[in-house]
Amino acid sequence: xxxxxxxxxxxxxxxxxxxxxxxxxxxxxxxxxxxxxxxxxxxxxxxxxxxxxxxxxxxxxxxxxxxxxxxxxxxxxxxxxxxxxxxxxxxxxxxxxxxxxxxxxxxxxxx
Numbered sequence: 001x002x003x004x005x006x007x008x009x010x011x012x013x014x015x016x017x018x019x020x021x022x023x024x025x026x027x028x029x030x031x032x033x034x035x036x037x038x039x040x041x042x043x044x045x046x047x048x049x050x051x052x053x054x055x056x057x058x059x060x061x062x063x064x065x066x067x068x069x070x071x072x073x074x075x076x077x078x079x080x081x082x083x084x085x086x087x088x089x090x091x092x093x094x095x096x097x098x099x100x101x102x103x104x105x106x107x108x109x110x111x
Contacts, residue, residue: 021065022086026050027058031067035087038071038080 007015021027029048033039041059045052059079062068069082081087 017065018067021061021067022089024058026054027062028090030055030058030062031081031086031090034068034079034081038078040076040078044079 022031026048029050030044033044033047039047041052041055044050044059045055048055050058059068059070063070063079067081067083067086068079071078071080
């Protein structure tokens with residue numbers, strides 16, 4: 001949406017859907033694994049500490065929402081990020097969370 005442009009109901013629904021998809025810690029771990037490049041389900045499972053079936057389920061949802069893509073290479077499927085803007089959003093949220101934690105820690109008594 002351009003500056004001054006009022007969002008349509010359809011665009012607001014899409015934005016809300018992105019936030020629902022990103023609202024799961026396991027999906028965020030999967031996206032973090034993919035930030036460095038493509039991986040197979042098994043590699044993502046190993047990196048994230050989740051089961052391959054759990055990773056597959058979450059990858060399906062991430063793919064259905066256009067955040068992750070799949071590339072076949074022989075009998076192996078590789079998954080990668082198709083929406084790099086997600087990392088900018090995550091960086092903004094992480095910075096905000098760090099600032100909040102620092103403020104809250106500053107309020108704690110020394111001891």
